[in-house]
Amino acid sequence: MASYTLILFTIFYTISTYASSCCGGGANIPNIILGDHQWEAKINYANSAVTSEAGVDGKIHNINSKNEVTETIALKGSYLIDSYFQFALDIPIKKRTVESPTQRTSTTEIVDPSFQFTWEFLPELTYNLIKPRGFIFFKQLIPNGNSIYSYNDPLLSDSLSRGVFESTLGFAFFKVVYEYDYSLTLEGHYGFKRTIDNKEVEPGFGYSSSLGFGYNPNATMRFGTSLTYWQDSAVKIDGIEGENKYYLSTSFNYSYMFTRSSIVLNYSDETILNIAKNTNLAKAISLTYKVFEDL
Numbered sequence: 001m002a003s004y005t006l007i008l009f010t011i012f013y014t015i016s017t018y019a020s021s022c023c024g025g026g027a028n029i030p031n032i033i034l035g036d037h038q039w040e041a042k043i044n045y046a047n048s049a050v051t052s053e054a055g056v057d058g059k060i061h062n063i064n065s066k067n068e069v070t071e072t073i074a075l076k077g078s079y080l081i082d083s084y085f086q087f088a089l090d091i092p093i094k095k096r097t098v099e100s101p102t103q104r105t106s107t108t109e110i111v112d113p114s115f116q117f118t119w120e121f122l123p124e125l126t127y128n129l130i131k132p133r134g135f136i137f138f139k140q141l142i143p144n145g146n147s148i149y150s151y152n153d154p155l156l157s158d159s160l161s162r163g164v165f166e167s168t169l170g171f172a173f174f175k176v177v178y179e180y181d182y183s184l185t186l187e188g189h190y191g192f193k194r195t196i197d198n199k200e201v202e203p204g205f206g207y208s209s210s211l212g213f214g215y216n217p218n219a220t221m222r223f224g225t226s227l228t229y230w231q232d233s234a235v236k237i238d239g240i241e242g243e244n245k246y247y248l249s250t251s252f253n254y255s256y257m258f259t260r261s262s263i264v265l266n267y268s269d270e271t272i273l274n275i276a277k278n279t280n281l282a283k284a285i286s287l288t289y290k291v292f293e294d295l
Contacts, residue, residue, distance in 0.1 A: 029172045029212070030137065030170070030185065032078070039293050041290065042074075044288040046072045048069065049069050049283055052280070054276035054279055056243045056278045058276070065100065068097070068098045070096045074092045075090075088117075089116075093109070094108070095108040098156065107157045109146075112144055116140075118135050119135065120135050129177065140165075140166075143165060145160050145161035147164075150197045163194070163196060165192045172185045179216045181213070181214040181216065182212065186209050187209075188207040202237075203232065204236070212226035213226070219257070222253075244278065246278075247277075252267050253267070260293065263288065266286045
C-alpha cells in the first residue's frame with residue numbers, strides 16, 4: 001500500500017455561534033461552527049484506501065489487482081458574518097498513489113476548492129429538551145484538476161477532481177441532551193453540464209443523508225458515530241446515460257478538547273454494511289486539528 005507523509009502549517013480564521021457539546025460535536029455536520037467561539041480554523045489529514053468494488057448489480061468483491069491510496073490535507077475555515085450567518089472555505093490538497101503488478105503512479109494536486117454560506121434558521125435562544133438547532137447551507141464546488149472524464153494516467157492516479165461545477169443545498173440539525181448529542185444532515189447536490197475534452201458531461205442530481213450520535217463523558221472528551229448514505233444519479237456522456245451509484249458508510253470518532261484547540265480522530269468504512277452499487281469502496285482514517293477563540 002502506497003503511503004507518504006505530508007506536513008503543512010497554516011492559520012485560517014473563523015467565527016462561531018452558540019455553545020454545544022464539549023469537543024465540537026456533530027462530526028458529520030459539514031464545516032459548520034457549533035461551539036461558542038469567536039473563530040475556528042481546521043487542518044485535516046486523511047488517508048483513504050480502496051479495498052472493494054461494488055458492481056452495477058450491487059455485488060461487492062475485493063480488489064486484489066492494484067492498490068489505491070488517496071491522501072488529503074484539507075484547510076478549512078469559517079467566519080461568522082453576524083449572529084446567524086457563517087461563511088466557510090475548504091481547500092483540499094490530494095495525493096493519489098496507484099500500484100499495479102507492473103507499475104506505480106502518483107499525482108498530487110490542489111483539488112476542487114469550495115465555499116459555503118450557512119444560516120442558522122432555528123437558533124436555540126432558550127433551552128428546549130426536544131427542539132434542535134437548525135442550519136441551512138449552500139456549498140459551491142469549483143472543479144480543479146483532472147477527473148475521470150479527463151486524465152492522462154492509465155491507472156487513473158490523476159483523476160482526483162469531480163470535474164464539474166457542483167452546487168449543494170442542505171439542512172443540518174444538532175441537539176445536545178445532557179451528555180449526549182444528536183445530529184442529522186440532509187443535502188442535495190447538482191453537477192452542472194460541462195464539456196470536457198470534447199465530451200459533454202452531465203452528472204445531474206445526487207443526495208446524501210447522515211445521522212450522528214455522540215457521548216460526552218466529561219468536559220474534554222467525546223465519542224461519536226455516524227451513518228451516511230450517499231447517492232449520485234447516472235451520468236450522461238455525449239447523451240449516453242450510465243448507471244447511478246450509491247454507498248452506505250459508517251464512521252467512528254474520538255474528540256479531545258484542549259484550552260483553545262481540539263483534535264478529532266475519525267475512522268470511516270464503506271464496506272462494513274456492504275450496501276453499495278457501481279462504485280469503489282474505501283476505508284479511511286483522518287485526524288483533524290482545530291484552533292479557536294472563545295467569544
